Amino acid sequence: MSVPAKSPSFDPADPLGIDDLLEPEDLAVRDTVRSWAADRVLPFVAEWYERGELPEIRELARELGAIGALGMSLDGYGCAGASAVQYGLACLELEAADSGIRSLVSVQGSLAMYAIHRFGSEEQKENWLPRMAAGEVIGCFGLTEPDHGSDPASMRTYAKRDGTDWVLNGRKMWITNGSVAGVAVVWAQTDEGIRGFAVPTDTAGFSAPEIKHKWSLRASVTSELVLDDVRLPADAVLPEVKGLKGPLSCLSHARYGIVWGSMGAARSSFEAALDYARTREQFGRPIGGFQLTQAKLADMAVELYKGILLAHHLGRRMDAGRLRPEQISFGKLNNVREAIEICRTARTILGANGISLEYPVMRHATNLESVLTYEGTVEMHQLVLGKALTGLDAFR
Known part of the structure; x- marks a missing residue:
């Protein structure tokens, strides 16, 4: 007659025993991100929040790159190639510190890097992704507009061909990382449908004034993107997708x-x-x-x-x-x-x-x-x- 295994004791920190579903690699990712957040965010985030700024964002981005948290679920180009569960665990630990920190990572990896990784040319991937994965370049994602949030199909930002170039005009609003980004993935109407563009933020006509006086996500950089006759070469467009x-x-x-x-x-x-x-x-x-x-x-x-x-x-x-x-x-x-x-x-x-x-x-x-x-x-x-x-x- 077999003897029933002794039930584990009840753990208030894991009442359903969810850790039993995780592999050692999952736990290692979670613990690495938790430890980083405990050391680099939690002691300072209340002050950042009260001041309404994220003063060390560039340094934090490089540190997040060093632990493999930027674009971590993407493969190649310096990305960690982590599983979706591991990426999720990292998001949980980052937002347990502050939603603004998780937003920094989410916009960098799941929006800007993901767009380039999935829809960009090989040249665009080689140019941007390794530096973004390392946190050397911060990215942002320009979709929402002042008058068009839930209805992006009605966006007014427009890109027009001029010879082999593209010229972009428009406004984007509530853009995380915008004022510190080195590249902005901007979506615009064109004569051939909605297209995405990898826009270097030092391009003439591009500016990203920071939005102040927020009562939420105060430890985060939120910006408007202004595009006034931003001229881009033909190879700035993301070639592998058209439409919403x-x-x-x-x-x-x-x-x-x-x-x-x-x-x-x-x-x-x-x-x-x-x-x-x-x-x-x-x-x-x-x-x-x-x-x-x-x-x-x-x-x-x-x-x-x-x-x-x-x-x-x-x-x-x-x-x-x-x-x-x-x-x-x-x-x-x-x-x-x-x-x-x-x-x-x-x-x-x-x-x-x-x-x-x-x-x-x-x-x-x-x-x-x-x-x-x-x-x-x-x-x-x-x-x-x-x-x-x-x-x-x-x-x-």
């Missing part, structure tokens, strides 16, 4: 990272609330001993680890080449909404201390308000899923 499928495929890759990253912000807030509940005393005992507080913690844990399981499932599907855009919408819609709710509930447990920058909760909550909107609003992802479920298009 180009930028939308890049956005799908970035949204996947958000599915994981939002759970990092939620985990950080949950852990702050749990620690506070164990030590904060009212009425003669820790508040974690009261039923209402325990109910909040239990509900937060359920949604947090359900969200991480969902992210893990989507990552395995991506690694198998079976992940659909509708499934990414499922994850982005659910996980960001639940992450915000976890932050709000954590704030109630911390009481007045919850609004202080001494704790990460309010910083994460305000950051997530931006994450909720960018890479597709709640409403857009609801419509994506609604169309997939019913077969009826409600977008127009």
